[in-house]
Amino acid sequence: MLYLLLIFFPITIALSTFVLRRRTGLVIFIALGTVLTQLLIATQIPVDDPTRLLGVTLILSALSRTFLLVFLTLGGFAFVAAWHLPHGENFVPITLLILAQVGTVLLLQDPFITTLLLALTGLTAVLAIVDLPAGASVLVGTRAIAAALKYLVLMVVAAALMYVAFVLTDIFRPDELPGRISPARFILALLSVSFALRLALVPFHTWLTDLVDFAEPLVAGIVITLLNTTSLLVLMLVFQTFPTLLFESEVALSMMRLGAIVSAVVAGALALAPASLRHTLAYLVLYNGGMVFYGLASASPVGLAGAIFGALNQTVAVLLLFVSLGLLERPDGRAPSALRHDLLRRWPVAGAGLLAGGMALLGLPPLNGAVSHLLLYQAAAAKGWGELLPLLVATLFAGVGLARSVAAHLLGPGEEAVAAEPLLLGETELDRPAVRRLDPEPRSTAALTLLLLLICLGIGLYPQPILAMIDEAIRGLAFIRVL
Amino acid sequence: MQINWFIIGIGVTAAVVLLFRDWRLTVAALLLNYLASALFLAEQQFVPPDLAFLGRAISSLVLVKVITGFAVTMILGVTALTFEGEYGLESLDEFGLAELRRAARVAQRQQANAPFQLSDYVLPFWASVLALLASLTLPRVYPIAPTEASDFAWYWLALTGLLTLATASDLLKVGLGLLLCVSSIDLLYTAVVSAPQASGLNVVPVALLSLFNILLALAIAYLSGLLYGRLKTLELSELYKR
Numbered sequence: 001m002l003y004l005l006l007i008f009f010p011i012t013i014a015l016s017t018f019v020l021r022r023r024t025g026l027v028i029f030i031a032l033g034t035v036l037t038q039l040l041i042a043t044q045i046p047v048d049d050p051t052r053l054l055g056v057t058l059i060l061s062a063l064s065r066t067f068l069l070v071f072l073t074l075g076g077f078a079f080v081a082a083w084h085l086p087h088g089e090n091f092v093p094i095t096l097l098i099l100a101q102v103g104t105v106l107l108l109q110d111p112f113i114t115t116l117l118l119a120l121t122g123l124t125a126v127l128a129i130v131d132l133p134a135g136a137s138v139l140v141g142t143r144a145i146a147a148a149l150k151y152l153v154l155m156v157v158a159a160a161l162m163y164v165a166f167v168l169t170d171i172f173r174p175d176e177l178p179g180r181i182s183p184a185r186f187i188l189a190l191l192s193v194s195f196a197l198r199l200a201l202v203p204f205h206t207w208l209t210d211l212v213d214f215a216e217p218l219v220a221g222i223v224i225t226l227l228n229t230t231s232l233l234v235l236m237l238v239f240q241t242f243p244t245l246l247f248e249s250e251v252a253l254s255m256m257r258l259g260a261i262v263s264a265v266v267a268g269a270l271a272l273a274p275a276s277l278r279h280t281l282a283y284l285v286l287y288n289g290g291m292v293f294y295g296l297a298s299a300s301p302v303g304l305a306g307a308i309f310g311a312l313n314q315t316v317a318v319l320l321l322f323v324s325l326g327l328l329e330r331p332d333g334r335a336p337s338a339l340r341h342d343l344l345r346r347w348p349v350a351g352a353g354l355l356a357g358g359m360a361l362l363g364l365p366p367l368n369g370a371v372s373h374l375l376l377y378q379a380a381a382a383k384g385w386g387e388l389l390p391l392l393v394a395t396l397f398a399g400v401g402l403a404r405s406v407a408a409h410l411l412g413p414g415e416e417a418v419a420a421e422p423l424l425l426g427e428t429e430l431d432r433p434a435v436r437r438l439d440p441e442p443r444s445t446a447a448l449t450l451l452l453l454l455i456c457l458g459i460g461l462y463p464q465p466i467l468a469m470i471d472e473a474i475r476g477l478a479f480i481r482v483l
Numbered sequence: 484m485q486i487n488w489f490i491i492g493i494g495v496t497a498a499v500v501l502l503f504r505d506w507r508l509t510v511a512a513l514l515l516n517y518l519a520s521a522l523f524l525a526e527q528q529f530v531p532p533d534l535a536f537l538g539r540a541i542s543s544l545v546l547v548k549v550i551t552g553f554a555v556t557m558i559l560g561v562t563a564l565t566f567e568g569e570y571g572l573e574s575l576d577e578f579g580l581a582e583l584r585r586a587a588r589v590a591q592r593q594q595a596n597a598p599f600q601l602s603d604y605v606l607p608f609w610a611s612v613l614a615l616l617a618s619l620t621l622p623r624v625y626p627i628a629p630t631e632a633s634d635f636a637w638y639w640l641a642l643t644g645l646l647t648l649a650t651a652s653d654l655l656k657v658g659l660g661l662l663l664c665v666s667s668i669d670l671l672y673t674a675v676v677s678a679p680q681a682s683g684l685n686v687v688p689v690a691l692l693s694l695f696n697i698l699l700a701l702a703i704a705y706l707s708g709l710l711y712g713r714l715k716t717l718e719l720s721e722l723y724k725r
């Protein structure tokens with residue numbers, strides 16, 4: 001019953017909030033209530049106690065429960081942020097639907113159903129990308145439609161590849177058909193490409209940069225935190241379900257590590273180029289995605305701990321980044337086309353949030369990414385300098401990119417620092433435009449930003465409980481024991 | 484040698500989707516493709532028949548595939564037929580309305596200046612030849628499904644789907660390419676997983692596959708409607724131009 005509630009309760013509420021979608025305040029309160037109820041349900045479901053429904057096994061592992069609780073909490077945070085930040089008319093119902101889908105994926109073991117549900121989350125996210133605020137007097141942007149279309153195509157292709165791979169695993173017998181291309185390699189290749197598409201690893205990353213560029217920040221935040229992290233967990237489940245794939249093909253694992261390194265280095269290098277704030281953030285997310293994927297592909301206990309911890313950190317840091325971005329992009333009395341260099345001075349909480357989120361993705365202490373990055377470096381060091389050095393270079397690139405972007409957009413001189421021009425002949429003080437008095441940052445969103453920042457700091461300073469939980473979860477993973 | 488007409492049906496209809504541009508032709512071809520796939524599954528009897536229909540025993544799975552095909556093509560067909568409607572204009576400001584008028588003028592001019600050109604079909608034609616060669620070769624080189632016919636069918640659907648995606652010039656055709664790819668994995672799943680040495684078909688993935696097909700068609704219809712409402716055309720080149 002609890003499993004069914006966890007799956008269907010948010011879906012029914014999503015339908016209700018869709019009907020009420022124009023009453024934003026009410027809908028947000030309903031969604032917050034739903035998330036709280038879901039949190040309660042998730043804590044009531046016993047861990048590792050499988051149940052059968054229509055021939056499908058549903059089970060909640062300790063790791064899945066942790067991520068489910070994190071996702072629900074972050075969903076709640078996103079609803080709070082939606083109170084003041086711009087978002088589409090259907091943001092709340094779509095997010096509830098995504099939470100239901102993601103929750104179901106975390107409960108499932110069947111690879112076919114998981115693949116289809118992941119693909120369905122992609123379809124749901126497409127609706128959010130092209131969503132306009134209620135009563136908007138503008139047309140949906142063509143680039144937003146293009147970003148949605150790109151996302152749709154890539155997610156369906158990823159699902160198709162993943163599905164073919166799982167069909168092959170269904171009939172795959174180790175050491176069968178000698179002389180032919182090993183099915184294990186073929187399956188791993190299909191899985192690598194499909195998950196690279198879902199996780200936006202270079203060169204399959206363009207959907208993520210487009211998403212960050214053209215969708216609302218809250219939508220980008222939700223898609224990256226919920227969907228990308230869930231895909232990573234599914235990949236872990238695949239390794240757990242089919243460990244033979246890994247020890248049949250050590251070369252494929254090396255290729256996956258190489259792909260992760262290339263992804264992190266290229267994303268770091270792209271972050272170096274002068275670009276908009278959104279673009280730089282997208283590259284930072286890509287860099288971190290590459291690092292996390294490296295940990296998973298290293299297939300070692302340390303690397304896997306780094307990957308799981310990194311994925312957890314990424315969810316918090318990315319939401320912090322995008323909530324801060326939404327705040328920074330609020331109208332501040334200047335022309336929309338005006339270049340802004342003093343955002344930290346103008347919006348101090350949001351500026352600090354963006355800085356902290358970026359630093360967390362880079363793994364700089366004392367923020368939450370530091371420990372996970374250390375674990376990833378440790379896993380790379382075990383493989384040799386050839387793998388550690390590129391990862392360090394990638395971090396350096398991304399760090400310089402963040403510093404350059406922060407200097408350009410956040411730390412520039414304030415408008416008031418510019419010396420006032422002397423009065424012209426016949427001009428009086430009254431002829432001058434009045435000094436702009438800006439509203440401060442909205443309290444609830446500023447408080448949320450500070451809370452997320454404190455969570456990042458708290459995890460960074462005291463990571464032991466999470467590390468202990470991750471260690472416990474990893475001990476239960478068969479493929480790590482086998483390797 | 485016995486001719487398998489259902490395989491020919493799958494092949495011809497997928498080729499029509501890949502080659503032609505007129506949505507009336509391609510959406511109709513997609514419907515026939517779904518029907519041919521369903522009849523192929525019935526003929527191959529991957530799943531034991533459990534229904535009597537017109538004096539023949541068929542599996543309920545075949546019926547599900549037919550209903551899915553009808554639903555998908557209905558969604559796309561109805562969307563394409565109602566493109567001309569104008570929705571949500573009341574909330575637009577003057578700039579938005581002016582933008583729409585300008586887009587309508589541009590689209591009208593383009594339609595008037597775009598006569599039939601044979602060169603538009605050269606790339607899809609050679610792509611279909613390539614797909615045919617690959618689909619004939621791959622079942623021998625890398626057989627996956629229990630029969631060569633089903634291997635040809637899923638390889639052909641997957642390749643024509645991917646090549647339709649690669650050569651598509653409008654959004655609806657991109658959608659048709661995606662639907663062909665999904666049909667391909669649907670056929671592969673049914674053929675392989677129902678084999679004696681495999682794990683066996685489960686009702687939930689089969690139902691989810693059909694649901695996914697329908698929701699994908701809805702997503703394509705929604706995006707097509709948005710794009711047409713915005714630019715009065717489905718051409719992808721216009722989407723990236725502005």
